[in-house]
Amino acid sequence: MSRKTLIPIGPYHPLQEEPELFKLYCDGEIVKDIQWVTGYNHRSIEKLSESKTYEQVFFLVERICGICSTSHPFAFANAVEEIAGIEATDRAKYIRSIIGELERIHSHLLWVGLAGHFLGYNTVFMWAWKYREPVLDLFEMITGNRNSYAMFRVGGVRRDIESDKIAAIRKILSDVKTKTDLITGAVMDDPVIHSRLKGVGILTKQDVIDYGAVGPTARASGVAIDVRKDDPYAAYPLVDWKVITAKAGDVFAKAEVRLLEMYESISIIEQCLKGLEKEKEGDIMVKVNEIPEGIGHGRAEAPRGEVFHFVLSDGSNSPARHKIRAPSYVNIATFKKSCVGQTIADATITLAGVDPCYCCTERMAVVYDANSGEKIMNARELIDRSISRSHNIMEELKKNK
Amino acid sequence: METESIIQNFKDKFASDILETQIKNQKRIIVTIKPGSLLKMAGFLYKDAGFRFIIATAIHTKRGFEIHYHFSKDSVGLILNLHVILDKENPEVESLSNMFNASNWIEREMHELFGINFLNHPNQDKLISEGNWAEGVYPYRKEFKSNSEEKE
Numbered sequence: 054m055s056r057k058t059l060i061p062i063g064p065y066h067p068l069q070e071e072p073e074l075f076k077l078y079c080d081g082e083i084v085k086d087i088q089w090v091t092g093y094n095h096r097s098i099e100k101l102s103e104s105k106t107y108e109q110v111f112f113l114v115e116r117i118c119g120i121c122s123t124s125h126p127f128a129f130a131n132a133v134e135e136i137a138g139i140e141a142t143d144r145a146k147y148i149r150s151i152i153g154e155l156e157r158i159h160s161h162l163l164w165v166g167l168a169g170h171f172l173g174y175n176t177v178f179m180w181a182w183k184y185r186e187p188v189l190d191l192f193e194m195i196t197g198n199r200n201s202y203a204m205f206r207v208g209g210v211r212r213d214i215e216s217d218k219i220a221a222i223r224k225i226l227s228d229v230k231t232k233t234d235l236i237t238g239a240v241m242d243d244p245v246i247h248s249r250l251k252g253v254g255i256l257t258k259q260d261v262i263d264y265g266a267v268g269p270t271a272r273a274s275g276v277a278i279d280v281r282k283d284d285p286y287a288a289y290p291l292v293d294w295k296v297i298t299a300k301a302g303d304v305f306a307k308a309e310v311r312l313l314e315m316y317e318s319i320s321i322i323e324q325c326l327k328g329l330e331k332e333k334e335g336d337i338m339v340k341v342n343e344i345p346e347g348i349g350h351g352r353a354e355a356p357r358g359e360v361f362h363f364v365l366s367d368g369s370n371s372p373a374r375h376k377i378r379a380p381s382y383v384n385i386a387t388f389k390k391s392c393v394g395q396t397i398a399d400a401t402i403t404l405a406g407v408d409p410c411y412c413c414t415e416r417m418a419v420v421y422d423a424n425s426g427e428k429i430m431n432a433r434e435l436i437d438r439s440i441s442r443s444h445n446i447m448e449e450l451k452k453n454k
Numbered sequence: 455m456e457t458e459s460i461i462q463n464f465k466d467k468f469a470s471d472i473l474e475t476q477i478k479n480q481k482r483i484i485v486t487i488k489p490g491s492l493l494k495m496a497g498f499l500y501k502d503a504g505f506r507f508i509i510a511t512a513i514h515t516k517r518g519f520e521i522h523y524h525f526s527k528d529s530v531g532l533i534l535n536l537h538v539i540l541d542k543e544n545p546e547v548e549s550l551s552n553m554f555n556a557s558n559w560i561e562r563e564m565h566e567l568f569g570i571n572f573l574n575h576p577n578q579d580k581l582i583s584e585g586n587w588a589e590g591v592y593p594y595r596k597e598f599k600s601n602s603e604e605k606e
Contacts, residue, residue, distance in 0.1 A: 092582035100594060135482070265507050265556030278506070284481060284531030350482060350524070350533050363511045363522065376511035378560075383509075386559055427588075431600060 057085055060397060062404075064093055075388075075404065082396045087388050096432075102375040107133060107207055107344055110372065114362075115201050117379065120163060123156045124355030125377070126205035128362040131286050132351025133207050136366050137344050143288070144332035145209035145339075147325040150288035152196070152204050153353070154318040154325075158229060159188040160356035161311040164408045165236060168308060171405045172249050177240065184232040187225050194218060208339035216334060219326050230319050237312045250305035254391040254403030257302055264387045267380050268358020269310045270407045274302035280354040292324040304406040311408075344370070355380055357408050385409050456530050457481070460503065464534075468495055484522070484535040492523070492538055493548045499525050500554055505534065507556040512564045514596045519545040519570055523557075546571035567594040 063074035072093035078086040098117055102110050114125035127149065134140065141149070162185035169177025189199045195214055196202035204210050214222075240246055256266070261274045271278055279296045281289040297313045299306035344366050351362040358380030365374040384407040392400050430438075457480045464485075465472065471491035476484040487495055499505040505525040513520045523536040540547055549572035550557040561572045562581040569592040572578060580587065592598060 092580075095582050097593070262506065263555050265554065278528045283526075283528045284533075348478075348484065348535075350535075352533075359508075361508050361524065363509075363524065365513060374511065374513045376509065378509035382559065383556060386555060389555075 062401070064090075073409075075400075077392070077397065077400060079397060082398075084392050084395050084397060084400050087392045087400075089385060089388065099375055099377055102372055104371065106370045107372070110375070111205055112203065114377065115203065117377065119200055120160050121156060121355040121357060121360075122201045123152050123204065124353045124360045125362070125379075127153060127287070127353035128351040128360040129364070130205050130207060130351065131353060132349035132362045132364040133344060133366075134349075135351065136347040136349035136364060137207065137341055139208055139339055139341060141209045141287075141339060142332075142336050143291075144213075144329065144334075145337045146288040146291070147328045147332065148210045148214055148337065149205070150292070151214065151322050151325045151329075152192075152202060152210075153287065154321045155188060155191060155195075157318045157356045158315050159185050159192075160408075161315050162188070162236075164311060164356075164405075165240065165308065168304075168402065168405055171402050172246070174245065177236070180232075180236060180239070184229065184236065187228060191222060191225050194221065206338075207344070208341045209337045211337075213335055213337050214329060216330065219329065222326060223323070226319055226322060230316070233312070233315050233319070240308060240312065246308075247305065249402065250303065250308060251301070252303055253399045254304045254395060254406050255302045256387055256391050260387060260390045261302075264390070265383045266358070266387050266407075267383060268355070269307055269314070270358060270384045270387065272296065272298045273306035273310045275300045278359070280352045280359050284352055286353065288325055288328065289321075291328060292321050294321050294324075304402055307406050344368070357381055358384060381407070381409050457527075457532050460527065460530075460532070464498075464503070467498065471495060481531050482533055484537055486537040486539070489538045489540060489547050492536065493550070493553075495536060496523060496525075496550050497553055499534065499536075503527070504529070507550070507554055508533070510557065510560050510564065512568045512570060512594070514568060514594065518542040519568060521547065521564070521570070523550070540570065544571075545569070546573055548573050549575035551575055566592075568592055569595065 057078045057080055060077040060079055061074060062077065064072045074090040076088040076090065077084050098113060102113055105113055110129060111126045114129050115122045117125050162181045166178040166181030166185070169175065169181065192202060193199050195218065196204050196212060204212060256270065256274045258274050258276055261271045261276045267278065275298055277296050277298045282296050294317045297310050297317060299309050346368040347366050349364045349366070351364070353360045360380060361378040363376040364372050367373040387407065388404060391403050391406070395403055461477070461483060465475065468491065471487050472485055473488065474486040478484070500507065505527050508524040508526050510524065511522045513522070517539050519540040519542070521538050521540065525534045525536065526532065527534070538547060545568070547570070549561055551561055552574060558576070559581055561575055562578055564570050565572060565578050566580050566583060
């Protein structure tokens with residue numbers, strides 16, 4: 054039996070902001086097994102959701118993930134509307150799709166940047182994040198926020214996109230398109246990126262089916278699943294677009310799928326804007342009286358893959374049970390396949406390849422005493438402690454002035 | 455059309471295992487089955503009918519512990535739930551993780567949060583609370599009270 058070396062990445066990750074621990078069991082340079090440890094910040098959103106009204110849950114699920122903050126409300130709206138048997142107006146559908154696709158563009162740009170950063174290729178990082186900025190400005194113009202847009206509610210959206218804003222959106226989109234050309238050209242043609250990404254972290258079609266992987270991770274291995282096509286919602290059946298797939302299943306294929314998807318997103322938004330011009334301004338809400346008893350399944354295609362929400366309603370004003378499955382939950386599990394057999398140097402980019410989002414995967418902050426099992430501190434007390442700490446620091450700074 | 459033939463085929467094959475079928479529409483179907491039949495029915499969906507396992511939802515109700523196993527047939531946009539109702543005192547059911555890896559984590563999570571036992575699961579260690587959670591405390595059960603609730 055050979056001895057294996059344990060190389061930990063985390064819990065304080067050298068690159069990403071979120072806490073997670075990968076234990077790489079290595080034999081020399083080669084990764085032989087991998088274990089993933091999480092739970093550093095479990096927020097228990099599913100349980101919290103049972104104590105909130107349907108209107109409040111939108112704000113809660115929006116905070117599951119800061120990057121794809123609209124895909125959770127999107128799926129939740131789909132689930133609740135299925136229970137209530139209502140359909141949003143066409144104008145609301147167009148607005149929903151526009152927000153969804155803008156989010157995909159900014160999220161994919163963010164990933165391309167981070168992937169460059171992981172490779173030590175910081176030019177790509179600087180470019181991608183610079184060109185992502187106008188998209189966030191666009192969000193601020195449409196929704197009032199750069200992130201966590203609070204646009205969704207049961208039966209429609211909260212804010213309209215007024216006609217006088219459409220020209221400005223088109224202008225920014227065409228700029229984003231030129232910049233996407235630039236980045237796509239730079240990434241697809243770069244021999245360094247080719248040699249770092251091709252043949253690295255391969256997931257076969259069978260692996261994808263076995264782990265139930267979704268989104269660009271699945272599509273890069275030739276599994277053409279996309280909720281927007283398979284189980285159409287919002288304005289996706291009203292516009293023309295295609296599902297991007299690749300065959301190789303390596304990290305390069307994942308990058309390729311994401312880059313080409315941005316063009317589809319831009320095209321979808323352009324068509325939605327045309328659709329918006331045909332609809333009457335202000336017609337964005339359907340009145341909802343009550344949510345009856347029943348079961349609802351909501352799906353939405355987030356930038357990272359399918360988001361799934363299951364809502365059980367008992368006829369009251371809050372969900373009786375709310376199950377959330379974020380795409381990273383199934384995608385991160387595939388590391389067991391994609392990392393094993395790689396060198397340690399390739400493991401980092403393979404981990405980044407699925408665009409993992411840890412906060413999506415963990416969702417209760419309670420501190421227990423390990424020996425007695427006694428609760429020491431709950432989430433509220435933790436927050437209070439954090440606030441008083443910041444307060445103390447501010448006071449100290451004032452004194453020192 | 456394809457959906458109907460899928461369902462008809464499924465119902466004919468497993469007539470004696472199905473307790474109740476609820477067809478909400480052409481894209482959403484809930485089939486309540488006997489817990490003992492779960493493994494073979496899930497195996498049929500995954501291996502023969504081309505379904506993908508999305509996730510499973512455990513619910514603590516008056517009837518006991520219920521699990522909805524959500525399966526998706528992507529070519530027709532269908533979600534089929536295999537719904538099992540487990541015993542109140544001693545909830546246990548066969549694990550699906552030996553068939554596909556997709557259910558491995560969620561079964562660990564349900565074991566941890568609800569205390570449902572999955573038979574023949576390869577590794578039922580804690581998934582999200584390793585090292586900072588008391589044994590035998592199942593926070594997603596209805597009787598669980600958080601600190602703030604206890605104070606009231």
